[in-house]
Amino acid sequence: xxxxxxxxxxxxxxxxxxxxxxxxxxxxxxxxxxxxxxxxxxxxxxxxxxxxxxxxxxxxxxxxxxxxxxxxxxxxxxxxxxxxxxxxxxxxxxxxxxxxxxxxxxxxxxxxxxxxxxxxxxxxxxxxxxxxxxxxxxxxxxxxxxxxxxxxxxxxxxxxxxxxxxxxxxxxxxxxxxxxxxxxxxxxxxxxxxxxxxxxxxxxxxxxxxxxxxxxxxxxxxxxxxxxxxxxxxxxxxxxxxxxxxxxxxxxxxxxxxxxxxxxxxxx
Amino acid sequence: xxxxxxxxxxxxxxxxxxxxxxxxxxxxxxxxxxxxxxxxxxxxxxxxxxxxxxxxxxxxxxxxxxxxxxxxxxxxxxxxxxxxxxxxxxxxxxxxxxxxxxxxxxxxxxxxxxxxxxxxxxxxxxxxxxxxxxxxxxxxxxxxxxxxxxxxxxxxxxxxxxxxxxxxxxxxxxxxxxxxxxxxxxxxxxxxxxxxxxxxxxxxxxxxxxxxxxxxxxxxxxxxxxxxxxxxxxxxxxxxxxxxxxxxxxxxxxxxxxxxxxxxxxxxxxxxxxxxxxxxxxxxxxxxxxxxxxxxxxxxxxxxxxxxxxxxxxxxxxxxxxxxxxxxxxxxxxxxxxxx
Numbered sequence: 001x002x003x004x005x006x007x008x009x010x011x012x013x014x015x016x017x018x019x020x021x022x023x024x025x026x027x028x029x030x031x032x033x034x035x036x037x038x039x040x041x042x043x044x045x046x047x048x049x050x051x052x053x054x055x056x057x058x059x060x061x062x063x064x065x066x067x068x069x070x071x072x073x074x075x076x077x078x079x080x081x082x083x084x085x086x087x088x089x090x091x092x093x094x095x096x097x098x099x100x101x102x103x104x105x106x107x108x109x110x111x112x113x114x115x116x117x118x119x120x121x122x123x124x125x126x127x128x129x130x131x132x133x134x135x136x137x138x139x140x141x142x143x144x145x146x147x148x149x150x151x152x153x154x155x156x157x158x159x160x161x162x163x164x165x166x167x168x169x170x171x172x173x174x175x176x177x178x179x180x181x182x183x184x185x186x187x188x189x190x191x192x193x194x195x196x197x198x199x200x201x202x203x204x205x206x207x208x209x210x211x212x213x214x215x216x217x218x219x220x221x222x223x224x225x226x227x228x229x230x231x232x233x234x235x236x237x238x239x240x241x242x243x244x245x246x247x248x249x250x251x252x253x254x255x256x257x258x259x260x261x262x263x264x265x266x267x268x
Numbered sequence: 269x270x271x272x273x274x275x276x277x278x279x280x281x282x283x284x285x286x287x288x289x290x291x292x293x294x295x296x297x298x299x300x301x302x303x304x305x306x307x308x309x310x311x312x313x314x315x316x317x318x319x320x321x322x323x324x325x326x327x328x329x330x331x332x333x334x335x336x337x338x339x340x341x342x343x344x345x346x347x348x349x350x351x352x353x354x355x356x357x358x359x360x361x362x363x364x365x366x367x368x369x370x371x372x373x374x375x376x377x378x379x380x381x382x383x384x385x386x387x388x389x390x391x392x393x394x395x396x397x398x399x400x401x402x403x404x405x406x407x408x409x410x411x412x413x414x415x416x417x418x419x420x421x422x423x424x425x426x427x428x429x430x431x432x433x434x435x436x437x438x439x440x441x442x443x444x445x446x447x448x449x450x451x452x453x454x455x456x457x458x459x460x461x462x463x464x465x466x467x468x469x470x471x472x473x474x475x476x477x478x479x480x481x482x483x484x485x486x487x488x489x490x491x492x493x494x495x496x497x498x499x500x501x502x503x504x505x506x507x508x509x510x511x512x513x514x515x516x517x518x519x520x521x522x523x524x525x526x527x528x529x530x531x532x533x534x535x536x537x538x539x540x541x542x543x544x545x546x547x548x549x550x551x552x553x554x555x556x557x558x559x560x561x562x563x564x565x566x567x568x569x570x571x572x573x574x575x576x577x578x579x580x581x582x583x584x585x586x587x588x589x590x591x592x593x594x595x596x597x598x599x600x601x602x603x604x605x606x607x608x
């Protein structure tokens with residue numbers, strides 16, 4: 001089998017701990033939030049880079065978003081990827097899962113396809129985990145989701161992974177090409193390699209593709225290609241709690257808590 | 269705008285629920301969706317249909333009817349005995365093409381998500397993932413899905429006005445399971461299955477299933493967060509003593525201190541324990557949502573300003589590793605007195 005070409009899908013997200021909710025408007029305040037590569041996507045990148053270390057081949061990065069994503073993608077390049085592709089066009093904005101997966105699939109098509117497409121389990125902002133299956137459907141190829149211990153057999157042309165089940169696991173194998181979503185925290189992503197960091201931040205390492213470059217069906221991208229619309233924002237129902245402070249020594253507090261628990265729990 | 273494979277003109281006003289099963293047992297989330305689906309169907313005057321795929325699973329159709337389905341579309345085939353996304357999406361797709369339901373609901377389990385993601389694209393329709401509530405507008409038949417936004421106290425309402433089916437996934441534990449009524453009448457419709465091994469590319473190399481924890485059903489929950497530094501031993505001891513289970517927020521799960529199936533809310537579970545004892549948890553919104561259904565919340569945190577205290581009934585500012593052992597001693601003392 002010729003060189004393995006792996007594409008890792010990356011999303012840039014605001015750091016969740018830096019997002020605040022405006023107490024007045026109840027809207028999300030992202031103004032003070034810095035961005036980062038969606039952490040689960042780094043687990044996917046680590047899988048790709050380890051497979052490259054083992055079997056050779058190359059790793060490309062693919063993302064969709066505004067131009068400010070570019071420097072974040074260079075972090076992935078400094079970790080060992082060969083090139084980054086950013087699908088960036090105002091018309092891509094406002095995409096839901098259907099339009100996002102369509103656009104990413106067009107990006108992979110433009111890349112000339114790939115043997116393995118790796119995604120994180122879910123994004124820390126959307127957190128729906130629906131991109132990998134949708135992407136595999138648009139590309140009409142197999143999928144392995146939520147897997148760890150990812151390995152390929154280049155001779156047989158298959159990818160294998162371990163997927164947790166309730167009270168157990170399964171080891172699944174699908175033919176290449178395939179989409180794989182990597183279980184969050186299933187590996188330790190490597191750091192940037194400071195020897196290649198200057199290279200990663202040179203001109204020409206990130207290619208921007210607009211809708212014209214991708215030859216997309218205009219009715220399938222962005223808002224136009226998104227069946228779902230946000231019809232309203234509701235204030236989160238917040239159940240009022242007593243908020244009573246218990247004080248005293250640990251022993252005193254322990255006794256107060258025990259009295260609260262006794263009528264409510266099954267202590268034998 | 270690109271149209272879905274079938275639209276509002278062709279839709280059958282009905283709610284379909286995917287009945288997920290493992291080894292001949294229906295997933296609890298499927299029963300929860302039947303209950304919610306029944307409620308929505310009654311409000312709209314629509315039928316409720318279960319879609320059941322498997323091998324030798326016909327008795328489960330009876331159970332689904334007892335839990336609220338008016339009819340069950342049953343597809344049986346040896347290649348459906350273990351979930352593979354190719355086989356299940358092929359059969360579910362052809363059933364949906366025939367039935368053309370207005371609404372299609374699935375559990376947000378790993379297999380439910382795989383299937384939903386595939387089918388939504390194949391049907392060219394929208395998918396509202398991880399909904400926290402569902403409403404059906406009686407005049408228009410539009411499904412309004414509520415999803416909770418990114419870590420914030422904002423809930424977004426999402427609709428798809430022009431595409432069918434209106435697909436949504438819901439996590440286990442969001443809705444309550446209703447009472448089974450085995451006197452209920454219902455109809456089973458057999459769906460012909462045309463599957464061959466050549467259509468299934470996934471090879472199952474090895475498969476082990478067993479008992480697993482179900483935090484949605486536990487009466488008492490002892491939860492550890494980042495602040496306990498992975499030291500779950502004392503929390504386990506407390507949970508065992510009060511007949512409960514240990515849960516966790518995301519950081520200890522990501523750091524490998526505890527199994528992911530014990531994570532509350534995010535890719536996790538929604539719980540309704542009588543008591544939740546929450547230790548070393550700061551109180552991010554997505555976690556607070558996960559314990560919203562708890563009867564009583566006790567929070568222990570060394571930071572007196574931790575946001576979690578706003579969401580607790582009883583607040584203890586102190587060291588978890590002093591308070592929890594003292595609580596265990598107090599409970600043991602009471603037990604000894606009772607047994608004396």
